[in-house]
Amino acid sequence: MRYVISRLWSLCLVFVVSSFVVFSGMYLVPGSPENFLVQGRTVSPEVLASIRVQYSLDDPFLTRYWNWLTSAVQGDFGRSLTTRQDVSNLLAARLPTTLFLTLYAGVLVVVFGIGLGVIAGTREGVFEKIVVFGSNLGFAVPTFFAALLLMAVFGGALGWFPVTGSGSGFGGRLFHLTLPAVALSLPSLAVVARITRTSVREESGSDHVLMAVARGVPRRLVLWRHTVRNSLLPVTTVIGTHLAALLASAFVIEYAFTLDGIGALLVDAVHRQDFAVVQAIALILVVAFGLINLAVDLLYAVIDPRIRLGKAA
Template sequence: MGILTFVGRRLINGVLVLAALSVLVFSILQLVPGDPALTVAGMGASESDIAVIRQQLGLDQPVWVQFFTWIAGIFQGDWGVSVVSKEPVLPILLSRLGMTLLLAVAGIFVAAIVGVLLGVNAALRANTAADVGLSVVALIGVSAPIFWIGLILQLLFSIQLGVLPATGSGTFWHLVLPALAIGGNSIGIIMRMTRSSLLEVLRQDFVRTARAKGLRPGVVIYKHALRNAFIPVITVIGVQFAYLMGGAVLIETVFVWPGIGKLLADSVFRRDFPMIQGAILIIGFFFVLVNMLVDLAYSLIDPRIRLG
């Protein structure tokens, strides 16, 4: 299968996934209690005022008409207007997207480096006290909620030690704690996958042959064994990066980080349905994009793997 055919099929699958996601999100929001028109009008508004606002927002139309109007607007670059700020949704989301991507990239960078290094060390010391200790650390990292990790980091480094800012953005130091917190879960997952995959590869014949040739242990591990063990690890890293885009909602709220996650959380409380729909659609798009890039990376890491 050629790369263009592969990408074409993946794009079709991605469009279908996003279409299903849009239907699901729109349907769920219709079941959420509360009236966006009442949120805009205020608690003391009269029924006539609320009716006028519902008409302005298009909420007086049948649900299926509202859905297809929204979908048609997306294809035209019109993602709707925020119920709260009265501004177009798409420019607001794009202005916040960079901060969320920065946080997710920093988090997965920390998680990948630390997780792979710990996983390699655990595999090379399999069934020892060091391996057990690292496995316990990984289990704690996987089990701990990311918002709890964020609060602990704030308590330790901001309140107790006073060396890093607790909230906000603008400098490199503002990024450190959110990146550590959002990557905390992923470190344990990546470490466990690296350990199990590397242990399986180390038992194969080509590794014993490389050692018999007199190659240095570092060359055997990092050039031969780890490269072959990295296929499932790449999958996990890609999935975790997409997960961090969604998990940013909690971390951005804890650290008051001005990204899409914080915007999504605020929009939920304000019943800003157009903003919620747009934010979830963008997060879903990155899930689809990352999964496609991971599949493309397989053939680059291991030439034996073809796109078919």
Template sequence: MLPYLIKRLGSLIVSLFVASLVIFACIEIVPGDPASFMLGVNAQPDTVNALREELGLNTSHTQRYVSWISGLLKGDLGTSYTYRSPVSDIVADRLQVSVPLALYALTLTILIAFPVGVLAAAWRGSAVDLFVMGATQLGIAVPNFWFAILMVIVFAINLGWFSAGGFPGWDAGILAVIKALTLPAVALALPQASILARVMRSSLLDTLSEDYIRSARAKGLSRRQVMWRHALRNAMIPVLTIIGLQFSFLLAGAIIIENVFFLPGLGRLVFQAITQRDLIVVESVVMLLVFAVVLVNFLVDLAYAWVDPRLRERS
């Protein structure tokens, strides 16, 4: 187990290092120099020079990379050009929305997908299965922003159960936060749950046709017991892979839903930073997202090993 862990941890560090190089290089190869790019074509030369000085563009590439990385390690992400405040503060603000939203949506995804997938697999070919397959098809096909707008009309405007948009902040209390995040979380979760339910179903069906399931039935286990004791855990590997991908997506890919609900999340921050050419924010947030994705993958790898003893040795 330990060699597996060390190996995974090693690959995590290498991934992060390579990603930081790529991100840094991308910013560096922006045509012209970053300062004039950020300020646009009509900028005064002395403003550009001032920014160059501020960004440290007069020093060498290596020096800039080292100072960027050492800043990152210390939690200093630089100062945003457009917001004129430390990037770390802005990002921390946004994370207060994005992380709970992603976790909320992921929890809903799992809570919906697991029972639905198990049910469909257990009753393969039945009306239940047909319904699940049809409904999940729809869940994947319908754009979630349209669904979000629909929910706003029904649950926020007509019924008044949840807020239609905006984020009151954690100071407003947990209830207000739940009110603000429920509709977006549901909107985010539906297509993801549809995908995950289908993966769960097909993975379970594959597992249920394995020889060891037949062996287990020959021991006297009922269909239900076989499902819980033998099939479920073996069917988890593809499901975990998808969950890992989904969490990464939910963290930063919620931009459209954030816009629909006026949520100050990470997705919107990146989007705004890109339109405002605020490269400092872009650079740091992208690095942060890479870190999140790599970390989630690491956790998924650990989950694999927990599920399947063969992977603990085959590192």
């Protein structure tokens, strides 16, 4: 329990520091917000002044940060500087696609990454070589190129899957997002498969596994309870960081498959220098990274009693 509290505490600290960076980062961009609002038109100083008042741009920096943060915590990210819509409404419309895509890819990474890694780690021969080769390939091919390739083969030539749009309903989404999710998952899947394989190999040579064999423990148990289970400890950490990174790479994929997710929104917002939207998305990313890492740490503590119970004898 103390472990959970200390992890939560440090997560809060991370959120405060990174939200400050996100907020202040926008002011390092050349040009001031009010100049973007008038979009290059020449306006009288009075108009500029009224804009500054409307957006509270004359408040001290820390006051603006505080106001922004407190309303952001309540789900209010202010208004888009260009479309005048509530940022939270914009996000709410886009978030499901991105989340679905990321989770879908995450499931693929976990299931196929670990699955292939375990198989490659426990048997020698052709299959192992294929997995090693495939994982090199998967890691080396950039996501957007994989996306194009998948679109050309499964969307174009074979015509099995749609290449645009995100579908509606659970089944529709699943169908529409299959190719994007596969493209998105490939690099991480490759890394996870590879690390799982190495880890399983290493674990199967460890003393306690050898001893389990010497004690006459059935093979199936030696494999799953002693080898695979223990070898997943390092894999968990890797999966955690990769799941968080999936969210960021999802933006590239959304663009390639013209999906209406957060990524496309971010790209547009950056183009139009829509401060409020960019800040909100950046903050959401930070929170997502933090939460995923927290989940991984807690999961790790569940799997490994040495973390949960401390090192004391």
